[in-house]
Amino acid sequence: MTRVLVLYYSSYGHVRALAQAEAEGAQSVPGTHVDLRRVPETVPEEIQRKAGFAADDTPVAVPADLETYDAIIFGTPTLFGMMAGQMKSFLDQAGGLWARNALVGKVAAVFTSTGSQHGGHEATLLSTQIPLQHFGMLIAGMPYTFAGQTTAEGIVGGAPYGAGTIAGADGSRHPTETDLAGARFQGAHVARIAARLAGTTWQEEAA
Template identity: 90%
Template sequence: MTRILVLYYSSYGHVRALAQAEAEGARSVPGTEVDPRRIPETVPESIRHKAGFAADETPVATPADLEAYDAVIFGTPTLFGMMAGQMKSFLDQAGSLWARNALVGKVAAVFASTGSQHGGHEATLLSTQIPLQHFGMLIAGMPYTFAGQTTASEIVGGAPYGAGTIAGADGGRAPSETDLAGARFQGAHVARIAARLKGASLQAEAA
């Protein structure tokens, strides 16, 4: 089995919806086991409640969990043109994995939610990939074989760098079917790449 972790941070549910679609897409590839997990929250509960953050019962991951997977798909909201601080803090705690080269050769991908079409969506996708490359992970984007990202008939999130959605300034816009289709596409894309790499590794070990 190819093991894939869909790891995300979500405040209002947009990234979680994309994460569910990413997991669905990955599971569509035979021989794939998928675990959705969320980043630990750092915002006090009183502030979460006041701000209207969405409740989420998805199990929480730890940095040490990353080593057990063949691929990790990271999801984050865009905050001031960058990944959420919770995601950055989580990655900053993975130094021991970096020191042991424990993530080298594993597949990684990123998806994101942004408030507006020009609110830093692509910047977040690209900058989130930087620490993953420091870990030695292999980046999978969302190639143009997913034709939905080229439509001009509606607002569409995502880019060649990863799936995504545009939540609107007030967070009131839910991911569209095109956005969710892009996430499913990316999840399956990652699963196929991870399976090929794992198969090649097993063949090398048997040789």
């Protein structure tokens, strides 16, 4: 079976909702096994309580887990136009995988949640892809075959670079059905690509 990991960080539940939709989409592809995991929280519990962080009982991943999957879909909120520090810290701990080329040829994708339409939505999707390319992963976006991203009827998250949602400045806005449909689409898209690549042997090419 093709193994897909949906790995995310979420403070208030928006990215978690998208992550669940990504997992549903990937699971809809026959022959796919999907795991849903989150990266460890780094914010002290007292600050979490004061800030109203949402409780999350999703199992926590460790960097060594990444090697066992054919595809990994990364979800992170936008913080100051970039991925959350929790996700960056997790990736920074995967240097051993990078040194062994352990992630070369695996499929990767990114999704995000942003407070506003112009608060770094696309910047986060694109910049999060950078370290994944350093790992040698193959980036899958959210192509325009998902027509929902082109609608002008209301606020829509996501872009050709990945699925997404707009949470609002106070976080009160929840993912719309279009946003969730985009996440399901991307999850299935990644699973299909991973299935096609499964069994391919990647060899290092020396120049």
